[in-house]
Amino acid sequence: KKTVNVLNTDLRDIVKEGRLVDDAFLEEIFALMIRTDMGVASASKIRDDIGKKFRARKVEFSDLVGSAKETVREIMQQGSADVNFAESGPTIIMVVGVNGAGKTTSIAKLVYRYKEMGKSVVLGAGDTFRAAAVEQLTVWANRLNAEIITGKSGSDPASVAWQATEAAYNNDHDICIIDTAGRLQTQSNLMDELGRINRLINKAANKVSEGSTAPHEVLLVLDATAGQNALSQAKGFSEAANCTGIVLAKLDGTAKGGVAIPICQEFGLPVKFIGLGETPDAFAKFDVDTFVDALFDEN
Amino acid sequence: MFDSLQDNLKGAFKTLRGKGKLTEANMREGLKMVEQSLLEADVSYDVVKEFMHGITKEALGEKVMLALEPSEQFIGLVNQELINLLGPVEDGLNLSKDINIIMMCGLQGAGKTTTCGKLAKLLMRQKVKPMLVAADLQRPAAIDQLHVIGEQVGVEVYSDRDNKDPVQVCRDAVAKAKADGCQVVILDTAGRLAIDEELMEQLKTIDRDVQPDHVFLVVDGMTGQDAVRSAGAFHEALELNGVVMTKLDGDTRGGALLSVKHVTGVPIRFIGVGEHLDDLEFFRPEGMAGRILGQGDVVGLFEEA
Numbered sequence: 166k167k168t169v170n171v172l173n174t175d176l177r178d179i180v181k182e183g184r185l186v187d188d189a190f191l192e193e194i195f196a197l198m199i200r201t202d203m204g205v206a207s208a209s210k211i212r213d214d215i216g217k218k219f220r221a222r223k224v225e226f227s228d229l230v231g232s233a234k235e236t237v238r239e240i241m242q243q244g245s246a247d248v249n250f251a252e253s254g255p256t257i258i259m260v261v262g263v264n265g266a267g268k269t270t271s272i273a274k275l276v277y278r279y280k281e282m283g284k285s286v287v288l289g290a291g292d293t294f295r296a297a298a299v300e301q302l303t304v305w306a307n308r309l310n311a312e313i314i315t316g317k318s319g320s321d322p323a324s325v326a327w328q329a330t331e332a333a334y335n336n337d338h339d340i341c342i343i344d345t346a347g348r349l350q351t352q353s354n355l356m357d358e359l360g361r362i363n364r365l366i367n368k369a370a371n372k373v374s375e376g377s378t379a380p381h382e383v384l385l386v387l388d389a390t391a392g393q394n395a396l397s398q399a400k401g402f403s404e405a406a407n408c409t410g411i412v413l414a415k416l417d418g419t420a421k422g423g424v425a426i427p428i429c430q431e432f433g434l435p436v437k438f439i440g441l442g443e444t445p446d447a448f449a450k451f452d453v454d455t456f457v458d459a460l461f462d463e464n
Numbered sequence: 465m466f467d468s469l470q471d472n473l474k475g476a477f478k479t480l481r482g483k484g485k486l487t488e489a490n491m492r493e494g495l496k497m498v499e500q501s502l503l504e505a506d507v508s509y510d511v512v513k514e515f516m517h518g519i520t521k522e523a524l525g526e527k528v529m530l531a532l533e534p535s536e537q538f539i540g541l542v543n544q545e546l547i548n549l550l551g552p553v554e555d556g557l558n559l560s561k562d563i564n565i566i567m568m569c570g571l572q573g574a575g576k577t578t579t580c581g582k583l584a585k586l587l588m589r590q591k592v593k594p595m596l597v598a599a600d601l602q603r604p605a606a607i608d609q610l611h612v613i614g615e616q617v618g619v620e621v622y623s624d625r626d627n628k629d630p631v632q633v634c635r636d637a638v639a640k641a642k643a644d645g646c647q648v649v650i651l652d653t654a655g656r657l658a659i660d661e662e663l664m665e666q667l668k669t670i671d672r673d674v675q676p677d678h679v680f681l682v683v684d685g686m687t688g689q690d691a692v693r694s695a696g697a698f699h700e701a702l703e704l705n706g707v708v709m710t711k712l713d714g715d716t717r718g719g720a721l722l723s724v725k726h727v728t729g730v731p732i733r734f735i736g737v738g739e740h741l742d743d744l745e746f747f748r749p750e751g752m753a754g755r756i757l758g759q760g761d762v763v764g765l766f767e768e769a
């Protein structure tokens with residue numbers, strides 16, 4: 166279905182020619198890394214690490230990828246993890262991010278994932294703002310056979326979140342996922358609203374089941390095609406909503422999502438899942454090695 | 465979050481004031497700073513390289529003016545070159561035919577559907593009667609979304625929920641628009657990846673079949689390095705004749721616009737500056753150049769000098 170569109174000279178070929186690791190070669194590595202959106206600092210680090218190890222020597226392609234894997238692992242310092250599940254009672258997950266990043270679709274994917282594991286899921290349609298956002302999530306809930314709590318268009322999203330949280334405890338669901346409207350991190354009143362939703366979820370959980378704290382996971386959805394602005398997104402959303410992890414959506418395209426690397430480093434936010442298409446099964450747990458392999462894939 | 469390029473450049477050109485000419489040696493540090501700044505603004509690597517090559521040639525031998533800080537003079541050159549590359553502007557649409565078709569295309573979530581509504585609203589204000597067409601039969605509730613937007617703007621929305629073929633939907637819509645006396649038909653197509661052959665073929669079929677007068681690529685203002693690849697592929701498939709960049713109401717520097725302009729060469733028509741249907745503006749290269757440089761007010765600086 167896909168064509169591989171080779172625009173740049175493939176690094177594999179360059180290495181095959183048996184070129185030495187010199188300044189020109191290191192600049193090619195830098196360019197390749199910049200094209201993944203990892204930013205100047207991370208790209209320089211990978212380039213310099215390769216320079217230190219291999220300068221004036223001939224390298225194999227696998228040496229390069231190996232070195233980059235080490236550097237990225239060192240920068241990201243994360244493994245592969247699912248969401249933080251509640252020790253008892255339902256796990257409440259809140260999903261946030263900028264407009265059009267892939268929040269609602271990622272929620273459908275989470276539903277599919279947890280349904281496959283035999284868990285029961287309730288959704289909160291907390292985007293009461295965007296045109297037909299409630300309908301969109303409702304389509305997914307129906308297709309995937311999950312309960313959904315909705316409010317009227319224009320109603321208070323925090324109240325939907327409250328009701329969904331209550332329903333999760335009262336109806337013995339395993340998982341509750343709350344959608345929120347897309348917003349830009351610079352819109353301070355909308356960012357404050359996320360904080361309010363977050364606090365109300367906690368209050369609702371506490372009311373129904375004393376001593377509970379929620380949400381257990383706040384997932385920030387990032388569009389893999391995003392560039393350096395994603396750093397500002399991570400900062401803004403972390404501050405406003407206490408994010409605990411990242412979903413990197415749209416990695417099925419030609420974008421590499423490299424900006425996740427400095428984000429992980431600066432904000433200590435682990436990437437938990439990646440989105441690989443528009444269907445609910447196009448989703449996977451994040452794995453550093455696969456991620457770095459793909460950074461070197463020049464399509 | 466970003467250091468001010470201007471301040472850094474001041475340091476780099478400190479010793480130069482009132483002294484002779486700009487040379488490769490005395491500009492080296494400053495050039496490096498501009499290069500890094502452009503990369504941080506998400507201008508594509510190759511476009512940055514080409515730009516830096518051009519600007520170096522342009523600046524070489526330039527006499528350091530007494531009236532200005534050399535750093536200001538240098539950044540002025542850079543700024544002007546960015547403006548040249550982003551322009552020229554083309555305000556307004558050529559809507560000379562009885563029925564004019566505009567097709568919106570782009571990656572998933574870029575802002576196509578919202579921009580269709582904004583454009584319809586703009587046309588209504590110009591007393592032109594538009595029709596919106598729900599040609600996204602893929603995304604859940606995409607048709608509903610366009611209907612809600614159409615209602616907000618007060619324009620007719622054509623949709624056919626039983627039809628599975630967007631090409632047929634577009635064809636039927638154009639016929640209906642003619643019958644209803646609409647002057648402009650705006651096609652809201654589904655988001656797709658440029659490497660998705662099947663969906664790109666579908667878009668080409670719509671293009672061949674209804675022969676839109678305008679094909680606009682909608683690009684998310686937060687896009688990074690991928691912009692060159694995706695915009696290049698859309699342009700190759702469809703011969704775009706306009707670009708709309710959305711979500712510029714935030715703090716993104718929007719350097720991807722330079723990449724898109726570079727690979728397509730088509731004019732940037734509008735920018736999206738919010739979720740509301742009034743939030744559409746004509747494009748101005750001056751403001752955008754300063755923004756990409758992370759430099760709010762370069763223009764003002766030069767008008768004074």
Ligand SMILES: Nc1nc2c(ncn2[C@@H]2O[C@H](COP(=O)(O)OP(=O)(O)OP(=O)(O)O)[C@@H](O)[C@H]2O)c(=O)[nH]1
Binds near residue numbers: 267271414
């Ligand atoms: N190719 C691809 N498309 C995706 C992926 N995830 C989401 N999308 C598409 O991206 C578009 C936007 O997705 P949504 O889930 O509506 O995004 P959102 O963040 O909820 O958007 P708002 O609620 O409007 O802010 C839709 O067309 C989705 O089908 C992915 O992993 N790959």
Ligand SMILES: Nc1nc2c(ncn2[C@@H]2O[C@H](COP(=O)(O)OP(=O)(O)OP(=O)(O)O)[C@@H](O)[C@H]2O)c(=O)[nH]1
Binds near residue numbers: 265349574578738
């Ligand atoms: N802040 C801001 N948000 C915007 C702008 N334009 C669109 N959006 C938002 O971006 C999100 C995606 O917009 P859509 O119009 O649904 O995008 P699309 O390209 O039609 O998406 P698909 O049909 O799924 O490919 C929505 O939440 C819009 O409200 C803009 O200029 N600024």
Ligand SMILES: [Mg+2]
Binds near residue numbers: 292298346347
């Ligand atoms: Mg959504």
Ligand SMILES: [Mg+2]
Binds near residue numbers: 576577600606653655
């Ligand atoms: Mg759409």
